[in-house]
Amino acid sequence: MTADNRTLVADSEICGAAGAVRPGSLISPDLGHPCAAAPAQQAAPGRDTSLALRLLDELEFPSKRLGDEADAPLADLNAVLAVDYRAVRGFPRVELAHELRRIVDNYIMPYAQIWRCWQDRQRLELLRRVFNWGDVLVNAEPHIEGAGLSLWGFSTETKVQGRRKFLIFVNTAHDCGAVAATIGHELGHYIYKAILGNRADPAATGSMFTEHLGDEQELFSDAVVAMSAYSHPAIREITGGGSVTCDSANKKFPEQSRTAFATIDPHYRIDLSRGDLTAPWRIRYLTLMVHFFKLRCALLDSVGI
Amino acid sequence: MQLSKSIGARGTPRARRPQTPARRAVWEEFLADVSLQRAYNIQPEEIESLGTAAMLGNFNSKTDLLFMLSVIRRPGRR
Numbered sequence: 001m002t003a004d005n006r007t008l009v010a011d012s013e014i015c016g017a018a019g020a021v022r023p024g025s026l027i028s029p030d031l032g033h034p035c036a037a038a039p040a041q042q043a044a045p046g047r048d049t050s051l052a053l054r055l056l057d058e059l060e061f062p063s064k065r066l067g068d069e070a071d072a073p074l075a076d077l078n079a080v081l082a083v084d085y086r087a088v089r090g091f092p093r094v095e096l097a098h099e100l101r102r103i104v105d106n107y108i109m110p111y112a113q114i115w116r117c118w119q120d121r122q123r124l125e126l127l128r129r130v131f132n133w134g135d136v137l138v139n140a141e142p143h144i145e146g147a148g149l150s151l152w153g154f155s156t157e158t159k160v161q162g163r164r165k166f167l168i169f170v171n172t173a174h175d176c177g178a179v180a181a182t183i184g185h186e187l188g189h190y191i192y193k194a195i196l197g198n199r200a201d202p203a204a205t206g207s208m209f210t211e212h213l214g215d216e217q218e219l220f221s222d223a224v225v226a227m228s229a230y231s232h233p234a235i236r237e238i239t240g241g242g243s244v245t246c247d248s249a250n251k252k253f254p255e256q257s258r259t260a261f262a263t264i265d266p267h268y269r270i271d272l273s274r275g276d277l278t279a280p281w282r283i284r285y286l287t288l289m290v291h292f293f294k295l296r297c298a299l300l301d302s303v304g305i
Numbered sequence: 306m307q308l309s310k311s312i313g314a315r316g317t318p319r320a321r322r323p324q325t326p327a328r329r330a331v332w333e334e335f336l337a338d339v340s341l342q343r344a345y346n347i348q349p350e351e352i353e354s355l356g357t358a359a360m361l362g363n364f365n366s367k368t369d370l371l372f373m374l375s376v377i378r379r380p381g382r383r
Contacts, residue, residue, distance in 0.1 A: 115350035126382070141377050146368040158377050159350060167354075169376045171362075182361050189359045208362065209324075 052077040053284070055248040058254035061272065061286070066279050072282035079290050085161060085298035090212060092220035094303055096195070100220065103191060104227040136166045138183070142173035149173055149281070153182040155189045166190050171272070177270035181225050181288060184268075188221025208284075209291040226296040227267040230260070232305065235296050237261065260293045266293070276292045328363065332356070335370050351377060 052074045056063040153170045168186040172179055212218035238260050270285045301305050354377050363372055
């Protein structure tokens with residue numbers, strides 16, 4: 001756990017206990033931290049992981065001694081690497097993408113510290129000015145029971161004292177960069193709903209980046225992070241301008257990825273070389289960073305933003 | 306936040322992708338467990354909040370849904 005996460009845990013005001021569910025015997029005492037045993041996932045026998053393994057080797061993360069538990073994360077990374085983001089079903093419509101850029105440029109980028117505001121009451125006034133933050137509640141705590149780290153965060157609408165509020169939960173057991181990405185993603189849902197309204201679709205959401213590719217709301221929410229993580233000049237510099245093909249056909253991709261991970265907005269940076277990361281979680285975090293980089297490239301290439 | 310009126314007027318949310326069978330099974334098991342709902346005094350609006358939650362990641366069991374319920378019940382931080 002990082003120092004910042006410890007600060008969050010210590011802040012009891014963030015997570016009040018009133019009305020809390022007593023989990024009792026339903027909580028299973030397993031799963032958890034990226035530095036401990038990783039959640040068991042279904043292996044993916046027979047799935048192509050060649051692109052993922054090649055990238056791991058090129059980024060100098062040894063891939064030779066990965067255990068079976070890395071199969072599913074490797075398959076996810078491979079899927080993210082293989083797909084052309086410009087052609088996925090969930091890619092935001094052009095007018096929506098331009099609106100996203102306007103919001104990020106005007107309301108998020110000038111306040112880079114926004115991702116930390118929810119930890120600091122003195123900065124809440126800033127959030128109220130920017131995002132009608134009075135309508136948004138944030139709960140943050142480390143969650144290592146049950147699904148554990150597999151549950152990164154969620155957002156939903158709920159009634160508090162008769163008023164509808166938008167509630168964001170963030171699992172702070174994750175690396176700080178992943179926590180920032182989670183809150184950015186959930187804030188993206190808030191923005192999407194503010195623009196287009198909510199579509200009630202019980203439990204039809206969730207999961208990780210490969211599934212986001214087919215869902216406009218999820219990919220829009222990821223785009224809030226991607227746009228915040230890489231400014232327009234920054235992404236142009238990384239990709240060298242012109243047409244961008246962040247896929248396996250681009251031989252510069254590993255080098256571009258390395259540059260991208262080094263120059264990403266520090267709020268979203270994840271140190272993948274940390275010695276205490278398990279192999280599956282190193283791959284999952286790498287997948288997250290590749291996903292945001294490829295999405296940012298696609299927004300530049302397809303929409304020009 | 307001032308949003309573009311033109312987007313709001315013209316656009317509509319796209320249909321969401323279907324959930325995975327495993328997640329649907331957990332959700333339906335949770336909905337069908339009346340004794341659990343009674344034990345935790347779960348209200349219809351709380352079911353709605355859980356059912357419309359946008360998740361990053363996964364829930365694997367009723368335990369996770371009860372955890373999410375506990376989060377929804379907290380006052381949160383503004």
